[in-house]
Amino acid sequence: MTLAETLLPLAVLVPLGVGALLLGFAHWLTPRVADVASVTVAGFVAVLCAWLAREATGGAIVHWFGGWSPAVSGRPDVVLGIAFSADVASAAIAAFCGLLFAAAFMFAWSYFDEVNSHFHVLMLLFLAAMVGFCLTRDLFDLFVWFELMSIAAYALTAYPLGPSALDGAFNFTIVNSVASFMMLAGVGLLYARSGSLDYLLIGRTVGHAGADPVVLGGFCLIAVALLTKGACVPFHFWLADAHSVAPSPVSVIFSGVMVSVALFGLSKLVVLVFGGNPDILDLVRGALIWIGAATAVIGALTAWTQRHLKRLLAFSTIAHLGIMLTGVATAGGIGQAGLLLYLVGHGLVKGSLFMVAGMLLALRGSADEIDLYGKAKRLWPVGVTMALAGLLLGGLPVGLLHGGSHLLDRAVERSPLVHAAQVLATALTGAAVLRAALRIFAGISGAPGPERNGITEREHEKNVRPVWLMLTPAALLVLLVLMPSSVGERLARLGAGALVGRPAVAAVEPAGMLAQLLPVTLTLVILAGALLRRRPVRRAGRALVTAERLPFGGLGVLHSGLVGDYVAWAVLGLAGLSVASAWL
Numbered sequence: 001m002t003l004a005e006t007l008l009p010l011a012v013l014v015p016l017g018v019g020a021l022l023l024g025f026a027h028w029l030t031p032r033v034a035d036v037a038s039v040t041v042a043g044f045v046a047v048l049c050a051w052l053a054r055e056a057t058g059g060a061i062v063h064w065f066g067g068w069s070p071a072v073s074g075r076p077d078v079v080l081g082i083a084f085s086a087d088v089a090s091a092a093i094a095a096f097c098g099l100l101f102a103a104a105f106m107f108a109w110s111y112f113d114e115v116n117s118h119f120h121v122l123m124l125l126f127l128a129a130m131v132g133f134c135l136t137r138d139l140f141d142l143f144v145w146f147e148l149m150s151i152a153a154y155a156l157t158a159y160p161l162g163p164s165a166l167d168g169a170f171n172f173t174i175v176n177s178v179a180s181f182m183m184l185a186g187v188g189l190l191y192a193r194s195g196s197l198d199y200l201l202i203g204r205t206v207g208h209a210g211a212d213p214v215v216l217g218g219f220c221l222i223a224v225a226l227l228t229k230g231a232c233v234p235f236h237f238w239l240a241d242a243h244s245v246a247p248s249p250v251s252v253i254f255s256g257v258m259v260s261v262a263l264f265g266l267s268k269l270v271v272l273v274f275g276g277n278p279d280i281l282d283l284v285r286g287a288l289i290w291i292g293a294a295t296a297v298i299g300a301l302t303a304w305t306q307r308h309l310k311r312l313l314a315f316s317t318i319a320h321l322g323i324m325l326t327g328v329a330t331a332g333g334i335g336q337a338g339l340l341l342y343l344v345g346h347g348l349v350k351g352s353l354f355m356v357a358g359m360l361l362a363l364r365g366s367a368d369e370i371d372l373y374g375k376a377k378r379l380w381p382v383g384v385t386m387a388l389a390g391l392l393l394g395g396l397p398v399g400l401l402h403g404g405s406h407l408l409d410r411a412v413e414r415s416p417l418v419h420a421a422q423v424l425a426t427a428l429t430g431a432a433v434l435r436a437a438l439r440i441f442a443g444i445s446g447a448p449g450p451e452r453n454g455i456t457e458r459e460h461e462k463n464v465r466p467v468w469l470m471l472t473p474a475a476l477l478v479l480l481v482l483m484p485s486s487v488g489e490r491l492a493r494l495g496a497g498a499l500v501g502r503p504a505v506a507a508v509e510p511a512g513m514l515a516q517l518l519p520v521t522l523t524l525v526i527l528a529g530a531l532l533r534r535r536p537v538r539r540a541g542r543a544l545v546t547a548e549r550l551p552f553g554g555l556g557v558l559h560s561g562l563v564g565d566y567v568a569w570a571v572l573g574l575a576g577l578s579v580a581s582a583w584l
Helices: 003-007 010-024 031-058 088-107 118-135 139-157 163-194 199-207 213-229 237-243 248-272 278-304 309-330 333-364 377-393 399-411 416-442 467-481 485-500 513-531 539-558 563-583
Strands: 061-064 083-086
Touching: 003 031, 003 061, 010 031, 010 118, 031 061, 031 083, 031 088, 031 118, 031 485, 083 088, 083 118, 088 118, 088 248, 088 333, 088 467, 088 485, 118 139, 118 248, 139 163, 139 213, 139 248, 163 199, 163 213, 163 237, 163 563, 199 248, 213 248, 213 278, 213 563, 237 248, 237 309, 237 563, 248 278, 248 309, 248 333, 248 485, 278 309, 278 416, 278 563, 309 333, 309 399, 309 416, 333 377, 333 399, 333 467, 333 485, 377 399, 377 416, 377 467, 399 416, 399 467, 399 485, 399 513, 416 513
Parallel strands: none
Antiparallel strands: 061 083
16 A cells, blocks of 8 residues: 555544544633644645645545455455545645635634634534545445535534524525435435445446436436535525525635535536436536526626625625536536636635625624725725635636636537626626625725615624734635636646546637636626616616616525525426436
8 A cells, every 4th residue: 555545544534533632622722722723734634635636646546444445355346345536636626625724714713712612623524524525436425425514514504603693504404404315315326226336336337327217316316416515506595594694714615615515526426427328418418507507697696686795705606606517517628627727716716705704794893885885994905805806706817717717618618608607607796796895995886786685684703813814814815816827727637637537638728818808807897887876866767777676686586595495496406407317
C-alpha cells in the first residue's frame, strides 16, 4: 500500500476524531482551543486532499477499508468491501471543502464562545461527511455520507433557536428527509439489479441493461434526491428558508459548497455509474439540461425581488446551481470541467458575500438593503469587497468563475436557449448584488422596484469581532477567485478527464471579446435601470409598475413557506422525471 493510499482515510478520520475530542472535553477547554483546533483541522484536510489530487494525476488512489479489496474474493467481478477513491476531481473538490471550512472557522472566531465548542463539533462532523461524500465509490456509503451531512446541516440551521431558524430548519429537515428516502430506495433498486454497491461494478451492469425500468427507476430516485439537496427546480423551495436564517458562518458553507457538492455527486454518478447506458444519457441530456435552465432563470428572477441580503444570496445560489446543472447534463468532458471550475469559483464568491452579510448583521444590526440605505459608508473596505464579488458574480471576464462560465458556455453552445438562460441568470444575480452594495455602502439607489415587497427579517448577530477579523477571510476568498482562469481551466480539464476516463479533456478555444463582455455588460445595464428608476407619478407609470409586479408576485406565491407544498412539488418533480424517462 502506497503512502497516499494509507493517508487517504485521514481526510475523514481527523475531523471526526478531533470533533469527538472537542465534544468530550467541551466543558474544560477554553473557546480559543476550539477555534484553533477547527481552523487547523480544516486546513489539514485542504492540504492533504490537495496533495492527494496531485498524486492522483497518475491514476486514482484507492483505499480498501479492512483490506477487503477485490483480490480477497479472487474474482474481479465481486467486491466485498468499501473503498475511498481519490481521483483528481474528487480530491480537489474535497480540498476546496476544507479551504472553505477553514475560512468559515476564521470568520466565526469567538462567535460561539458560550456554547462549549458544540458549534465546532457540528461543523467538523459536517466537513467529514462532505469529504466522505466526495471520496466514496460505494453507493450505499454515498447515502450514509448524504445522511450524515444532512443531520449536521439541520442542527446548524436551527442553531440560533429563534422562530425563523426553527421554521427554516423544519422545512429543510422534512424536504431533505423525503429526499433521503428516495435515495435509499434508488440504491436498493440498483443493488437488486446489479448485486453490487461499487460504482464501477454497477456501471458494468447498468451499461448492458438498456431501458430496464428497475435501472431507470433507481436513477430517477437518486437523481431527484441529489437535485433536492442541490436545490434545483422544483425541489429548491427549502433552500432560501434555511440559508437565510442560519448563522452567517454556516450559510457560507451551505451556499458555498454543500449544495454544489450534491451536483458534483450527481455528475460522478452520471459518468461512472450510468454513463454506459444510452437511455439514461438521453434522459440526462434531454431533461436535466432544461431543469438547469429553468432553475437558473427562476432563481435569478426571484433573487432580483429580494431586499434581505441573505435571501437575495440564497436565491442567487439557486440560479447558479441551475447553471452548474447544465454542465452535469451535458455528460461530457467540457461540461464536467466547467462544473468543477464553476463550483470552486462560485463557492469562493458566495462564501465572501455571506461573510459580508454577516458583517452587516453584526455591525449594523440588519441585512435589509432598503433599511441600510447609506448606513455603512464608513465600512468602505467591506463595500469594495462586496462590489468586486458582485462584478465577478455578474460575469466580469477574469478569474476562476469566468473560466468555469466559459467552459459551460462551450458545453451548451448547441442550445441557444440554455445559453441565454445562463447569461440572464448571471446578469440578474450580479446586478442584484451590486444594487444592494451601492444602496448600502454608497447611498446610491433608484426608487425601490420589485424588491420593495420582498420578505425581510429583523435580526442581528453578535458584535464581538473586530472588522479586520471578519473582513480578512472574505477578502482572501475574493482574491482567490481572481486567480488566472487559464490555471484553473487546466486543472479542471485534468480533473474532468480523470472522471470520464481520459488523460485530460481537450483545451477549449477562448471566446471572442464580445462574447466575454456580454454578461457583465448586461449586468451593468440592468443595474443602471435600477439606479435610474423613479417613483411613477402618472397613471400609465403606475399601471406599468403594477404589471411588472405580477410575475414576481407569482414567484412569491409559489414560495409559500409551507412544508407540505414543498414536499408536493418534490413528488411532482419525481413524477415528471419518471414520465420523461418513458418519453426520451
